Every structure is written in C-alpha cells, then in structure tokens.
Amino acid sequence: MTATAIPTEARSMDLLRFATAGSVDDGKSTLIGRLLYDTKSLFTDQLEAVEAVSQARGDEYTNLALLTDGLRAEREQGITIDVAYRYFATPRRKFIIADTPGHTQYTRNMVTGASTADLALILVDARKGLVEQSRRHAFLCSLLRVPHLVLCVNKMDLVDWSQDVFERIADEFTAFAAKLEAPDLTVVPISALRGDNIVSRSENTPWYEGPSLLHHLEHVHIASDRNLVDVRFPVQYVIRPQSTTVTDYRGYAGQVASGVLKPGDEVMVLPSGFTSRIVAIETADGPVEEAFPPMSVTVRLTDEIDISRGDLICRPTNAPAVAQDIEAMICWMDETRPLRVGAKYAIKHTTRSARAVIRGLRYRLDVNSLHRDESATELNLNEIGRVRLRTTVPLLADEYRRNRTTGGFIVIDEMTNRTVGAGMIVETG
Amino acid sequence: MRQPAAYRVSHLDALEAESVFVIREVVAELERPVLLFSGGKDSIVMLRLAEKAFTPARIPFPVMHVDTGHNFAEVLDYRDQRVAEMGLHLVVASVPEALESGLVQESADGMRNRIQTPVLLDAVEKYRFDALFGGARRDEEKARAKERVFSFRDDFGQWDPKNQRPELWSLYNGRHHPGESIRIFPLSNWTELDVWHYIAREKLSLPSIYYAHEREVIERDGMLYAVNEFISPRGTETPFPAQVRYRTVGDASCTAAVRSDADTVEKVIEEVAATRITERGATRGDDRVSEAAMEDRKREGYF
Ligand SMILES: Nc1nc2c(ncn2[C@@H]2O[C@H](COP(=O)(O)OP(=O)(O)O)[C@@H](O)[C@H]2O)c(=O)[nH]1
Numbered sequence: 001m002t003a004t005a006i007p008t009e010a011r012s013m014d015l016l017r018f019a020t021a022g023s024v025d026d027g028k029s030t031l032i033g034r035l036l037y038d039t040k041s042l043f044t045d046q047l048e049a050v051e052a053v054s055q056a057r058g059d060e061y062t063n064l065a066l067l068t069d070g071l072r073a074e075r076e077q078g079i080t081i082d083v084a085y086r087y088f089a090t091p092r093r094k095f096i097i098a099d100t101p102g103h104t105q106y107t108r109n110m111v112t113g114a115s116t117a118d119l120a121l122i123l124v125d126a127r128k129g130l131v132e133q134s135r136r137h138a139f140l141c142s143l144l145r146v147p148h149l150v151l152c153v154n155k156m157d158l159v160d161w162s163q164d165v166f167e168r169i170a171d172e173f174t175a176f177a178a179k180l181e182a183p184d185l186t187v188v189p190i191s192a193l194r195g196d197n198i199v200s201r202s203e204n205t206p207w208y209e210g211p212s213l214l215h216h217l218e219h220v221h222i223a224s225d226r227n228l229v230d231v232r233f234p235v236q237y238v239i240r241p242q243s244t245t246v247t248d249y250r251g252y253a254g255q256v257a258s259g260v261l262k263p264g265d266e267v268m269v270l271p272s273g274f275t276s277r278i279v280a281i282e283t284a285d286g287p288v289e290e291a292f293p294p295m296s297v298t299v300r301l302t303d304e305i306d307i308s309r310g311d312l313i314c315r316p317t318n319a320p321a322v323a324q325d326i327e328a329m330i331c332w333m334d335e336t337r338p339l340r341v342g343a344k345y346a347i348k349h350t351t352r353s354a355r356a357v358i359r360g361l362r363y364r365l366d367v368n369s370l371h372r373d374e375s376a377t378e379l380n381l382n383e384i385g386r387v388r389l390r391t392t393v394p395l396l397a398d399e400y401r402r403n404r405t406t407g408g409f410i411v412i413d414e415m416t417n418r419t420v421g422a423g424m425i426v427e428t429g
Numbered sequence: 430m431r432q433p434a435a436y437r438v439s440h441l442d443a444l445e446a447e448s449v450f451v452i453r454e455v456v457a458e459l460e461r462p463v464l465l466f467s468g469g470k471d472s473i474v475m476l477r478l479a480e481k482a483f484t485p486a487r488i489p490f491p492v493m494h495v496d497t498g499h500n501f502a503e504v505l506d507y508r509d510q511r512v513a514e515m516g517l518h519l520v521v522a523s524v525p526e527a528l529e530s531g532l533v534q535e536s537a538d539g540m541r542n543r544i545q546t547p548v549l550l551d552a553v554e555k556y557r558f559d560a561l562f563g564g565a566r567r568d569e570e571k572a573r574a575k576e577r578v579f580s581f582r583d584d585f586g587q588w589d590p591k592n593q594r595p596e597l598w599s600l601y602n603g604r605h606h607p608g609e610s611i612r613i614f615p616l617s618n619w620t621e622l623d624v625w626h627y628i629a630r631e632k633l634s635l636p637s638i639y640y641a642h643e644r645e646v647i648e649r650d651g652m653l654y655a656v657n658e659f660i661s662p663r664g665t666e667t668p669f670p671a672q673v674r675y676r677t678v679g680d681a682s683c684t685a686a687v688r689s690d691a692d693t694v695e696k697v698i699e700e701v702a703a704t705r706i707t708e709r710g711a712t713r714g715d716d717r718v719s720e721a722a723m724e725d726r727k728r729e730g731y732f
C-alpha cells in the first residue's frame with residue numbers, strides 16, 4: 001500500500017469539498033475510513049479507540065467503518081442522524097467530506113451536504129447493482145447542481161472482480177445520469193475493504209483503465225466550475241470606520257458570488273439601478289487587481305450612493321432579475337409542519353432577507369420515479385416540489401442552474417426560527 | 430499588489446474567505462456578538478480573521494476570557510498585550526470570583542472545566558450577548574464532526590442536538606428569540622495543520638509555551654504535566670526536566686505538554702504533520718475520562 005504523506009507545504013494546495021452517499025451497508029463508512037487511513041489522516045489514539053471497540057464487539061479485524069461512526073452505530077446509540085464533516089489532505093489538495101446518511105428519510109441531509117459540494121461520490125454494492133436509492137442520490141446531485149459525480153462500484157472482491165458486472169452497472173448508471181443532465185461522471189470499480197483502486201490502481205482489475213479514486217479526487221478539474229462570467233457581489237456589510245485617522249471611508253464588504261471584479265469597472269447597484277465605478281478592491285493584505293469567487297473583499301466606488309446590506313453589485317450589461325414572483329424547487333426539511341399553499345415564511349437569499357407567501361404548488365416530485373404529482377397540496381419532510389412564491393421585497397436572483405449562490409435560498413419558519421426548506425430558483429417573473 | 434495566477438485559490442485562502450464571511454455575517458445579523466479569546470492559538474487565529482473582516486475599521490465587538498484561575502502566566506500576558514495593541518474591550522468571566530460568590534463550587538477532582546460553564550453563561554446573561562464566537566474545529570473530536578457553523582443554544586445556553594438547523598450553501602440562519610443565543614465557529618473547517626500553516630503565513634505571534642522549552646515535569650497517566658502551583662508530584666512521581674511544548678492551552682491544572690524540540694513555527698508544522706496522535710488525545714486530561722465526555726459537556730453549554 002503506497003500511502004500519501006500529509007503535506008508540509010501548504011501553498012500549492014487547493015480545496016475540494018465532496019459529499020458521499022450510499023445505501024446502508026454499501027460500504028460508505030468503510031470507504032471513508034479507508035481514505036482517512038490511507039492518507040494518514042488518522043491518529044493512533046483514534047485508531048486505538050476503534051481497535052478497542054472492534055475487539056469488544058468481537059470483530060475479526062479492525063473495522064475501519066467505526067472511525068466515522070457509521071449509521072448503524074448512530075441508530076444503536078440513538079444519536080441524531082445528521083451530516084458529519086471529515087477532513088483529510090494530500091500534498092495536492094485538502095478535502096472536506098460531507099458524510100450524508102443514505103436512507104430515503106434523509107433527503108434533507110443529502111441536500112444539505114450536496115449544496116456546498118464540488119463533487120458527489122455515490123456508492124453501490126457490485127452484487128446488488130443500482131437500486132432505487134442510487135437513482136435518487138444521482139437525482140439529488142443533479143438538482144443541487146453538483147458539478148462532478150463519481151460512482152464507486154464497491155465490493156468488487158465479492159463479484160470476482162468481474163468486468164461484466166462492472167460494465168453493466170456503469171452503463172446503466174451512465175444512461176440514467178444522461179437523462180438528469182448530470183455533468184462530469186466517472187465510474188470506478190473498488191473494494192473499500194481491501195483498498196483496491198483507492199490510492200493506486202489495483203492488479204485485480206487489469207481491464208480497468210481509469211484512475212484510482214484518490215487520483216481522480218486529487219486531479220479533477222474544479223477551477224472552471226466557478227462562474228467567472230456574471231459579476232455578482234452581494235453586499236454583506238458596509239464598513240465605515242468611526243475613527244479620527246481614517247475619515248470618509250465607505251467600503252462594501254462581501255464575498256464574490258461569481259464573475260471577476262476589477263478597479264475601473266463600471267458597475268450597477270441593485271435594486272436601485274444606480275451606476276458607478278469601482279475605485280479599489282481592498283483586503284486586509286492590501287488592494288487587489290481582481291476579485292473572483294470565493295474571495296472575501298471590500299469594494300469601494302467612485303460615487304457616494306446609498307448602498308446597504310442585501311444590495312447587489314453587478315455590471316450594467318449583465319444583471320440578475322429583480323423579482324418578487326419566484327418559481328423554485330423546494331426541498332422541505334421540517335418534521336413538524338408541512339409547507340402549505342397560502343402560508344407565509346421568511347426567506348434568506350444571498351445577504352438579503354424577505355418574507356414570502358406560497359402562492360402555489362405546481363407539483364410534488366417523487367424522488368425515486370421522478371413522477372410529478374400535480375394533485376399534491378403540501379410538502380412534508382424530505383419531499384421536493386415546484387413552488388410559486390411571492391416575496392415582500394424583490395430578490396436579486398439568477399436561475400440556480402446558472403448560479404448556485406444567487407439562485408439558492410433557505411426558508412425559515414417565522415415562529416420557531418428554524419430553517420425549514422431549501423429552495424432552488426427555476427424561473428423569475 | 431497581489432497578482433492572481435489564473436484565478437487560483439489556495440486552500441488557506443478559501444478557508445480564510447469563508448471564515449471572514451461568517452464573521453461579517455454575524456455582525457450584520459446579530460445584536461451583541463462577543464469573541465471568546467483565551468490566548469490559545471485557535472482564538473488567536475480567529476481574532477486575526479476578525480481583524481481582517483473589518484479593516485480599516487476596528488473589530489466591532491468585545492472579547493471575553495473565561496478565566497479558570499488556573500492560567501499559564503505566559504498566556505495571560507499574551508492576552509493582555511494583544512488586547513491592548515488592538516484596542517479591544519476585554520470582558521473577564523472569572524471562575525475564582527464565581528467560587529467566592531457561591532455561583533459555583535469546586536468539583537471533587539479540582540478540575541474547572543465543568544464549573545466554567547455556569548460562569549460563561551452568567552456573563553452571557555449579564556452582558557446580554559447573543560452571539561459567541563468560539564475557536565472550536567470539527568477535526569478536534571468525533572462529537573464535533575456534526576457541529577454547525579451557527580450552533581443554536583436555548584435560553585439555558587444548552588445545545589440540543591435535535592434542534593440544530595440544516596446549513597445549506599453559505600446561508601446561515603442566526604434568528605433567535607430573546608434569551609436564546611448562537612455559538613459561531615468560524616474555524617469549523619480548519620484542521621490543526623491548517624491553523625499552523627496560517628500562523629506561519631500570517632506571522633502571528635503566539636504565547637511562548639507553544640514552542641519547545643525546558644520545563645520541570647512529572648509523568649502521570651502517560652502524559653507530561655508541568656510542575657507548577659496547580660500540579661505537584663504525588664506518591665512516587667518525581668519531577669524531571671524535559672524539552673516540551675504545549676499543543677493546546679487549556680486549564681493549567683489539566684493540560685499536558687508533549688516532548689518536542691520544535692522551537693520555531695516551521696518545526697512545529699513538521700511535527701504536527703508527522704504526529705500520529707490527536708491534539709486532544711495528547712494533551713487534555715479532561716477528555717480522557719470517556720469517549721462521550723465531550724458530548725456530555727457540550728449539552729451543558731460548554732464550547
Ligand atoms: N467484501 C467486502 N466487504 C465490504 C467492502 N466494503 C464494505 N464492506 C463490508 O460491508 C459492510 C457494511 O459496510 P459499512 O462501511 O458499514 O457500510 P455503510 O452502511 O455504507 O457505511 C461491512 O461489514 C463492511 O466490512 C468491500 O469492498 N468488500
């Protein structure tokens with residue numbers, strides 16, 4: 001086993017976030033344990049704790065799955081089933097794993113984990129092939145617009161490393177993914193338990209010509225996933241020092257959602273529609289010549305115009321919609337009360353807050369069959385539907401498929417203050 | 430001016446941008462934030478990020494230290510110096526004072542981890558803080574892997590695992606009713622190594638005990654404890670000099686040192702990269718009680 005050392009030189013590393021999904025027992029915990037183990041991201045005390053538990057339970061070998069506190073263990077202990085975040089690094093990349101449990105009831109978790117993911121890793125058991133849940137996982141990844149998809153066909157050791165088995169599953173999944181407009185897809189035959197095709201290519205699969213899983217994770221090209229075309233800078237906070245040394249300073253702080261901003265650019269501020277020019281883009285480390293996602297910067301403009309949190313800086317020729325009537329896919333996340341037509345909620349969209357009333361539910365989507373039920377009148381926990389809503393103040397919005405930052409919003413219950421839904425804008429009117 | 434190389438963003442830049450975003454979000458949406466500043470390395474990094482978030486303005490919130498009374502002198506000096514340099518307002522929530530007033534009582538084992546929670550909550554109530562920045566990271570401990578960036582606490586300051594809000598995209602929900610509060614962890618996605626790389630990159634000064642130095646220690650339960658006013662040899666324990674450093678700086682009565690020759694930030698990074706034992710496992714006597722120790726303390730309102 002060639003293991004990758006933890007990097008000591010951080011400058012050349014970038015960051016990849018990925019979500020994992022699989023049905024119970026497909027080997028997700030084993031795979032994550034394996035990735036952490038093989039990249040030396042585990043510590044002896046963690047390993048010892050797992051060895052002790054393994055022994056106590058009478059396991060024949062150290063169960064790597066225990067490292068990540070698998071779903072079964074959580075159920076036994078009655079812990080809330082939730083997204084867990086894990087970290088590992090190789091000399092090329094730092095990885096953040098959003099480990100999401102796979103059951104149908106946990107659509108909420110999968111949607112949450114996928115919302116920030118650059119890549120999603122879906123596991124299937126080679127003996128079982130694609131199951132309903134694999135299709136659902138693929139659908140949710142496409143709904144959340146995760147740019148890269150990896151299907152790991154696991155437990156290849158239990159099907160004699162059969163090329164036929166692998167290809168049948170790969171073909172079936174590829175055909176399904178094409179229907180979903182799933183973007184970049186890679187399929188890898190692995191054994192999480194034995195480590196085949198995880199760090200390096202396995203001799204057991206001479207017919208497989210693709211990369212090992214880790215090689216793919218390290219090299220998949222994510223820089224171009226960012227939208228560098230549409231300038232969108234939601235104003236987060238206005239910096240106005242109350243100081244005798246710095247006077248007349250007014251800077252608009254925020255994180256670039258998309259596009260590239262440069263000093264000298266002509267910009268438009270929404271919702272007012274005023275135009276101005278960028279004087280400078282500043283950071284605590286000095287001015288920069290360009291700002292692009294995901295940089296947090298402070299933008300200064302030539303004109304003294306009234307700009308506050310929730311406004312958005314864009315280009316006069318390329319602006320988002322300023323809209324109060326929104327069509328969105330909403331995933332409902334509240335177990336206590338369903339989404340109902342006529343109900344009012346608070347909305348958080350970029351740095352902007354609004355209230356909204358649900359005008360209509362066009363259909364509820366069956367996430368397994370993709371069947372649309374137009375007779376539905378409400379959305380319950382873990383259900384997804386297409387919803388029409390009207391907001392009290394305009395949102396400065398793009399379609400989610402074009403922009404994951406200016407196209408996504410959360411729905412908040414005004415009584416309990418809980419986050420009860422996730423919305424992806426389909427259309428603005 | 431810094432030149433972008435094909436719009437590359439290093440992992441440290443990405444982490445920094447995310448943390449700065451989180452800190453600004455809190456100031457924009459919550460009424461009375463406070464940053465927990467202990468003089469430990471994570472809180473030092475957090476303070477630096479807060480400074481970056483608001484320049485050229487000052488940090489628009491005070492800092493708070495929950496003082497157990499069991500301090501490393503070097504850390505307390507560092508705290509005061511940093512607060513003065515940056516012109517910050519420091520609130521001290523003092524465990525010794527709370528012992529005196531009867532708010533809390535010393536626990537049987539003399540450890541002050543549990544009793545600092547009511548002291549913290551008392552200060553939160555007194556100053557009506559509704560947002561508390563903490564330096565905890567998700568990689569520290571299994572129980573933290575599911576912690577939110579915005580972690581909701583009820584009006585008793587308690588963490589209810591069943592009542593946490595899903596966090597999607599970068600849309601954080603800080604809404605709460607009066608009396609409730611939010612703990613915010615801007616370093617959620619950082620690892621110990623990221624923190625050290627950042628300390629090196631930003632040339633942040635740290636309390637000297639983070640670097641290798643010689644100290645009188647005793648060995649107890651396989652860990653090295655400094656002999657000081659809080660820890661003295663028991664039974665057959667004999668003090669001896671050793672070259673050590675601290676990986677975490679907690680309560681001086683239960684934080685252990687590790688053997689180390691790493692006396693510069695570069696050497697510490699090398700050491701951390703090669704170390705095969707977690708920060709907490711190596712140095713926190715208080716976490717060794719049980720696997721579930723952290724989980725229990727969190728429910729009660731501990732960080
Ligand atoms: N033979 C074999 N067994 C595996 C493999 N991966 C996982 N397993 C076993 O499958 C069972 C379920 O794995 P686990 O990781 O707990 O699944 P999870 O529910 O998806 O997290 C365990 O007994 C594992 O040891 C594999 O590649 N080959």
